[in-house]
Amino acid sequence: MEAGYCRYNPLFSKVDRLGDCVLEGLSDRLSGVVRNLTGKGRVSEGVLDETLREIRMALLEADVHVSVVTALVSGVRERALGEAVLKSLSPGQQVIKIVRDELEKLLGAGENRQIDFAPKPPTIIMMVGLQGSGKTTTAAKLGLSLKKTGRYPYLVPADVYRPAAIEQLVRVGTAAGLNVYNHDGSATPLEICRTGILEARRKGFDTVILDTAGRLHIDETLMGELTELKKELAPKEILFVADSMTGQDAVRSAGEFHKALGVSGVVLTKMDGDARGGAALSIRHVTGVPIKYLGVGEKTSELEEFHPDRLVGRILGMGDVLTLIEKAEETIDQDEAVALEKKMRKNQFSLEDFRSQIRMVRKMGPLSGIVSMLPGMAQVKDADLDSDALVRVSAILDSMTNRERQQPQILNGSRKKRIARGAGRSVPEVNRLLKQFSQMKRMMKQARNIQKGKQGRSKLPFFGK
Amino acid sequence: MALGGIKKLFRGLTRTRESLTTSLQTLVGNRPVDEETLEDLEVDLLAADLGPTLTREVIDALRVQAKKGSLSTADLRPALKELLMADLRDGKQEDRVVRSDGRPHVVFVVGVNGSGKTTTIGKMAAREKGAGRSVMMVAADTFRAAAIDQLERWSERSGADFVSQREGADPASVVFDGLQAARARGTDLVLVDTAGRLHTKVNLMAELEKLTRVARKVIDDAPDEVLLVLDATTGQNGLNQAKNFTKAATLTGVVLTKLDGTAKGGVTLGIRRELGVPVRMVGVGEGLDDLLDFDAEAFVDGLLGTAQDPS
Ligand SMILES: Nc1nc2c(ncn2[C@@H]2O[C@H](COP(=O)(O)OP(=O)(O)OP(=O)(O)O)[C@@H](O)[C@H]2O)c(=O)[nH]1
Ligand SMILES: Nc1nc2c(ncn2[C@@H]2O[C@H](COP(=O)(O)OP(=O)(O)OP(=O)(O)O)[C@@H](O)[C@H]2O)c(=O)[nH]1
Ligand SMILES: [Mg+2]
Ligand SMILES: [Mg+2]
Numbered sequence: 001m002e003a004g005y006c007r008y009n010p011l012f013s014k015v016d017r018l019g020d021c022v023l024e025g026l027s028d029r030l031s032g033v034v035r036n037l038t039g040k041g042r043v044s045e046g047v048l049d050e051t052l053r054e055i056r057m058a059l060l061e062a063d064v065h066v067s068v069v070t071a072l073v074s075g076v077r078e079r080a081l082g083e084a085v086l087k088s089l090s091p092g093q094q095v096i097k098i099v100r101d102e103l104e105k106l107l108g109a110g111e112n113r114q115i116d117f118a119p120k121p122p123t124i125i126m127m128v129g130l131q132g133s134g135k136t137t138t139a140a141k142l143g144l145s146l147k148k149t150g151r152y153p154y155l156v157p158a159d160v161y162r163p164a165a166i167e168q169l170v171r172v173g174t175a176a177g178l179n180v181y182n183h184d185g186s187a188t189p190l191e192i193c194r195t196g197i198l199e200a201r202r203k204g205f206d207t208v209i210l211d212t213a214g215r216l217h218i219d220e221t222l223m224g225e226l227t228e229l230k231k232e233l234a235p236k237e238i239l240f241v242a243d244s245m246t247g248q249d250a251v252r253s254a255g256e257f258h259k260a261l262g263v264s265g266v267v268l269t270k271m272d273g274d275a276r277g278g279a280a281l282s283i284r285h286v287t288g289v290p291i292k293y294l295g296v297g298e299k300t301s302e303l304e305e306f307h308p309d310r311l312v313g314r315i316l317g318m319g320d321v322l323t324l325i326e327k328a329e330e331t332i333d334q335d336e337a338v339a340l341e342k343k344m345r346k347n348q349f350s351l352e353d354f355r356s357q358i359r360m361v362r363k364m365g366p367l368s369g370i371v372s373m374l375p376g377m378a379q380v381k382d383a384d385l386d387s388d389a390l391v392r393v394s395a396i397l398d399s400m401t402n403r404e405r406q407q408p409q410i411l412n413g414s415r416k417k418r419i420a421r422g423a424g425r426s427v428p429e430v431n432r433l434l435k436q437f438s439q440m441k442r443m444m445k446q447a448r449n450i451q452k453g454k455q456g457r458s459k460l461p462f463f464g465k
Numbered sequence: 466m467a468l469g470g471i472k473k474l475f476r477g478l479t480r481t482r483e484s485l486t487t488s489l490q491t492l493v494g495n496r497p498v499d500e501e502t503l504e505d506l507e508v509d510l511l512a513a514d515l516g517p518t519l520t521r522e523v524i525d526a527l528r529v530q531a532k533k534g535s536l537s538t539a540d541l542r543p544a545l546k547e548l549l550m551a552d553l554r555d556g557k558q559e560d561r562v563v564r565s566d567g568r569p570h571v572v573f574v575v576g577v578n579g580s581g582k583t584t585t586i587g588k589m590a591a592r593e594k595g596a597g598r599s600v601m602m603v604a605a606d607t608f609r610a611a612a613i614d615q616l617e618r619w620s621e622r623s624g625a626d627f628v629s630q631r632e633g634a635d636p637a638s639v640v641f642d643g644l645q646a647a648r649a650r651g652t653d654l655v656l657v658d659t660a661g662r663l664h665t666k667v668n669l670m671a672e673l674e675k676l677t678r679v680a681r682k683v684i685d686d687a688p689d690e691v692l693l694v695l696d697a698t699t700g701q702n703g704l705n706q707a708k709n710f711t712k713a714a715t716l717t718g719v720v721l722t723k724l725d726g727t728a729k730g731g732v733t734l735g736i737r738r739e740l741g742v743p744v745r746m747v748g749v750g751e752g753l754d755d756l757l758d759f760d761a762e763a764f765v766d767g768l769l770g771t772a773q774d775p776s
Contacts, residue, residue, distance in 0.1 A: 060517035063700030066508050131723060131751070132579025132696065161751070163618035168611035171632075175610070216726045243579065247514040247700020249728035270578060273663035275702040298578065298609070298661075 045081070051095050052077055055316075062278035062315045065251040068285045076102055100312055106284055107308035113290045115146070116264065118236045121206035122154070124197065126233070128226055128261065129241035130253055131214030134269035134295050136165065138241050139211040140172040141295065141303035142267075146207055147178065154205035155180040156196030158189040158229075159213035169211050176300040179205065189213070189225060193233055210235065217256035227260055238263045239292065242283055244271045250279035255286040263287060269295030272302070276315050349441060351405035355397040358390060395423035396433055408434055495539040498531040502538065506545070513768045514731035516701045519738070523548050546765055552738050553761040569601070569647040571655045571680060571687040574720075575673060575710055576694035578661030581722035581748055583612065585694050586656045587619030588748065588756035594624050598653040603643030604629035605636040605676065606660035616658050622753055626652065636660065636672065637679045644683035657688070664709035674713045690717040692745065695733065697724045703732035707740055716740070722748030725755070729768050 052073050059069045079098050117123045125142070127135040136159070143153040155173045157180065159165035166185050173180035181196040193210055200208045212229070215222035230238065240254060240263040257263055266287065268280055271294045280291055294304045343349045397405065399422030404411055411419075411434065413427075420427045503524055510520040526548055530536040536544060572589075574582045583606070590600045602620045604627070606612040613629050620627035628643040640657060647655045659676065662669035680687040691714045695703055710716055721730045724747045733744050744759040 057517050060511060061701055063514075063702070066511040130698065130726070132581060134579060162615070164611040164614035167614050168609075171610035216723075218727060243696070243698070245577070245696075245700065245702040245706075246698050247703075247728065247732065248512045249514075249698045249726065252727050253698070270663065272665075273577070273702070274665045274705055275700075279700065 048077065048080055048095065055095075055099055058316055059278060059281075062276035063247045063250075063282075064278035064315070065248050065282040065285070068251070068282050071285075072099075072102060072106070072281075099316070100309075103281065103312040103315065104308045106281055107311060108284060108290050109308045111290050113265070113292045113306060115292065116236055117151075117207070122197065122200050122208045123206065123237070124208045124210065124233055124235040125237040125239060126210045126212060126229065126235040127239050127241055128212055128257060128263065129214060130216065130243070131162075133214065133241045133243045134267070135214065135241045136169050136211050137172065137298065137300075138239075138267050138269060138293070138295055138303070139169060139209045140176055140178065140300050142239075142293070143173060143178045143207075143209050144176045144300050145293075145303050151207045152205050153178060153207040153209055154196070154200040154203070156193060156200075156208055156210050157181065157183075158192045158196070158210050160185045160187075160189060160192070161213045165211075165213065172300055179203075190229060190232060193229060197233065217253045217260075223256075223260050230261055237265060239265045239267050240283070240287070240289075241267045241269060242279060244268045244277045244279060244294075245273065245275040246279040248282075250282040251286050254283040258287040258289070263289055265290050265292040267291075267293045267295060268306070271304075272296045277311055278315050280311055281315065351397060351400065351408055351437060352402065354437065354440075355394070355405060358394055358397065392423075392425060392429070393433060396420075396425055396430055399423040408437070495537050497534065498527070498536045498538055498541055500528075502541070503528055503531065506541070509769070510731070513729040514700050514703075515768075516704075516732065516735055519735055542769070545769065546762075549734065549765045549768065550761060552734060553743070553765070567651060568684060569644070569652045569655045569687075570689050571644065571647075571657065571684060572690045572692060573657045573659060573677065573680070573688040573714060574692050574694060575659050575714060575716075576661065577663050577696075577706055580661065580694045580696045580699075581720075582606075582661065582694045583616050583619065583658050584751060585692075585720050585722060585746075585748055585756065586616065586658050587623055588753060589656060589746075590619065590623035590625040590654075591753040592756060593654050599650075600625040600654045600656065601643065601647045601650070601652045602627050603640060603647075603655060603657045605639045605643070605657050607632055607634045607636050607639060608660040612658070612660065625656070626650070637675055640676050640679050641683060644680055644687065648684060664706045670709060670713040673710075677714045688714070691715060692718050692720050693742070694720045694722055695730070695736075697721050697726065697730035697747075698728040699730075699732060701732060701735075704735050704739065707736045707742060711740060711742065716742045718743055718745035720744070720746045720748060721759070724767075725749040730764075731768055 055076070056069055056073050059072065060066065064072075076095070076098050079102070080095050083094070083098070115123075115125065127139050127142075129135050136157070139155055143155050146153050155169055155178055157166040157169035159169075166183065170180045170182050181192075181199055183192060183195070185192075187195070189212065196210070197208050210229070210233075212226065213222070215226070217223065229235075238261050240257050242250065242254060246253075254263075254266070266280075266283055266289060268277065268283075268291055271277065284291065291306045291308075294306050296302045296304050343353055396419060399419040404415065404419075411430075416427050416430045420430050423430075506527070507520055507524045510523060511517065515523070523545070527536065527541070527544060530544060574586050576582050586602060590602060593600050600623070602616055602625050604613045604616045606616070607630065610632070613632060617627055617629065619625075626646075628639070628646055630639050630642070636659070643657065644655060646652075657676070657680070659673060660669075662673065664670065677688055677691070691710075693707055693710050693716050695706065699706070707716065707719070719733055719736060719742055721733055721744050724730060730744075736742055737744070744764070747757050747759055747764075749755045749757060
């Protein structure tokens, strides 16, 4: 998990230099908090805030605007307190669930992301955005994608400022088998668009995609040009094309474009890189309009539909943790888990209980990290888990009778020999398991005491490498 | 820096200043720095794309000073500036090299898609031509549609020589031809325009590395410089970009473009800190003369929204 996250965390290598655990990957950090939360039966608001601080860091690292982060985190906090998360069995997981819910909600889960077509053709779609965000490329991509769904699109290059902008669209469009309005760029953008639309009408195209020049949101003249285009041409869709690598400025630029034009949708480009895409949250937050597509490559075919849930995982950099939680939620029998925890508390934990616990772990598959989600096993570090050991231990436990598991003290030499043979292991291995089991019980007792005071971390038997 | 340049930069910075009335600007009077002031400042730094880690470090350092009682609100601005400048000052950027041995000075311009590479080359060419040097552009972006035409337009505007092959040609062969021509002609400066590529694409980064190898075949020690063109609106991903690009072709500097917008480019502080790669130039518009040398103090003032009106 750690390694997976480092790929996304640009500052990770500073960990060594600064010795600052704050810089650890979110997954790791969060599972740490989750461990703390699950390890304690009841937790305080302080621990909740600790979780939220980590989430805040992760969102900032992913370039979500600081004000959006603050709003999000306080919303999550309120919900967590309102839903009495702290009294639940697994508060950490629930907090993360709330975060995920909130992020998906903000990204528009379940909303309509289809292009809005005019009842009377042609439907006019205008691409707008900052310089270099990907408008021209996306215009061609969108044309191709709509053509595949049976539309008949016409591309109109209306960028008369950037050198060779018209050639660019003519070439990518033509190469993709699309029709492009070819002109010499001597007219004004408004004239070009008007003529282009007339051409489209005349030739029977039902969709016109206008590619406009990149511009800064603070450039009054050029923003005025766009508002004029909007007024005169009444486009059905105005798509704000934004680079997914954008940082904090996304709030400002998207906000100003929206204020001036009332954009109808967003396309997030260059998602084929490793940008976490927090800008998407910022843009949604200020515009409230749907993210309609993702650009995932330079090729004209590389346009994808947008899925809020996938982006949430990416923003949080915690796909692993989420999967883990889902799995755990699916597989762990909550009642069984509660009963086990109770036994541990009362120090009535038997080999039989140990066996059901291992079964729960194995049901969830060979994923590391799951053990830490089990009550009472909060301190096991992912790396400590050796799944071969799990199989070996299970085999030995399975070869015991019920009574032997309840009362291990009756295990004499011949019983052990029988168990070893049944499990395909050796007698010393059976002995080691028994010894480690009694150590484990001792440790649980200690852990109960420790939990009242400070957190301690010790290894569980069998799982150590 | 020419007066026009200062005005232009200031234009960018004024916008910056308008964009956020930073907590530094609204501080009045002189009182001990409290936690609330620090929190406001933290928000400003985050909003400037410094990133949560660097921001936390800076705020923690200020907090330590504040706790000692040695920091009042009046000292806050200089203290903060000092902290941020500390990283930028050391290892002063060298001047653009004018070679004495007569062989061409070779500059590779690299970066992710759409950051402003081709435009920056146009501006650099204009500037060097203006300083009386001979300049050649090499169109090694043979991939993106009309990239060659775009660069050619810039060569016409700036009066630089232009070497290209057709779209889809092998960029390595373009670099090879270009550098040979430059050596033969005794060109002072060669600017190689490379295709935009995301730093995560292994094959494209390998291609870039190959281009530098080809350059070395023609001219010993080439390229003399590899400039990463970074869009100022880029967030924390900029650090990943710099890390991966410098692995493929050792970076000698960053050109921070689109600083005429409202973004501050705070991620360059992290790049400087972690990789030691300095910002060398900034782009402040789409015109021929919209390129300035990097000025650390003006940049930090811009970040903090404390730029002073030069007029
Ligand atoms: N990797 C990747 N590159 C992309 C994507 N979308 C666009 N690009 C590239 O980004 C660069 C800029 O794209 P353009 O379509 O020219 O951007 P633009 O917004 O039209 O630029 P201006 O017209 O100058 O404002 C080009 O190199 C494109 O190939 C994407 O989804 N992934
Ligand atoms: N406002 C502003 N726009 C800029 C600046 N530098 C470049 N641009 C614009 O950004 C867009 C992309 O610039 P290019 O030079 O084509 O970028 P590139 O990195 O060569 O793009 P690819 O080759 O497609 O990767 C163009 O519209 C430029 O006019 C700048 O400093 N300020
Ligand atoms: Mg364009
Ligand atoms: Mg280019």
